[in-house]
Amino acid sequence: MTNIIGLTGGIGSGKSTIAEYFASLGVPVYIADDEAKKILYTPEVSSEIKKAFGDAALTNGIPDRKKIAQIVFNDPEKLKILNSIIHPKVSMHFKDWVHNNSSAKFVIKEAAILFESGSYKDCDEIILVTAPVEERILRVMKRDNITRHQVFERMKNQWSDDQKAVLSNYIIDNTELDSAKAQAYSIFKHLTSKDLQGC
Incomplete structure (x- = not known):
């Protein structure tokens, strides 16, 4: 194991x-933050980001990390929302990665x-x-x-x-x-x- x-x-x-x-x-070594950045741009997550934060979090319809950071860093509740979108998906990806490095x-x-x-x-x-x-x-x-x-x-x-x-x-x-x-x-x-x- x-x-x-x-x-x-x-x-x-x-x-x-x-x-x-x-x-x-x-x-x-699994770099969780790098994987989170990749996941951010998947169609499913892009849709969730738009639904949660509106167009203010997007540039040309794509999630903009700088804009998202400005939205969430001063608002603990919005940061929780962002984490609830990203982290479960990173967790699933990590489990697959561990299996592949067993x-x-x-x-x-x-x-x-x-x-x-x-x-x-x-x-x-x-x-x-x-x-x-x-x-x-x-x-x-x-x-x-x-x-x-x-x-x-x-x-x-x-x-x-x-x-x-x-x-x-x-x-x-x-x-x-x-x-x-x-x-x-x-x-x-x-x-x-x-x-x-x-x-």
Whole structure:
């Protein structure tokens, strides 16, 4: 039986970089956010988005991620609606993906809102990637070319590291990348050598 290792972290923590590192070690890695973006443009979901948010969420009849983000990030109820449209479909896609990678001892599911969506409950163990809040803010401002206020607005919709840490099995401090990779390699060796059954 293939075990599922959740990998998460707050915005700007560098979880995607750590996911890429695990992939370089030969671990099958599922990037939930990438799959959610693909699902957003399917005819079925496009129709649901239009029904839920109207033409304000579309550009030329196609869901516009920037417009949708502006609609939901300041409105918890609308964010819940968006998640209720997207996440069940991502969950179904992930189950098929796990089946297709059933020969692996373990796979990694990288998701920004692993805890917030409740999908952490489907994981056997969880890795949390952390970094100082100020460092995360600066990374996201530079990466997405947005203001400090906009970063805070996004952070408001995520659990704090303290909340996540309570439910995590491993924590990687990604203040410095080489150190973070060394921590990730240690976790990789541990997961590779241990008997994960029954976790």
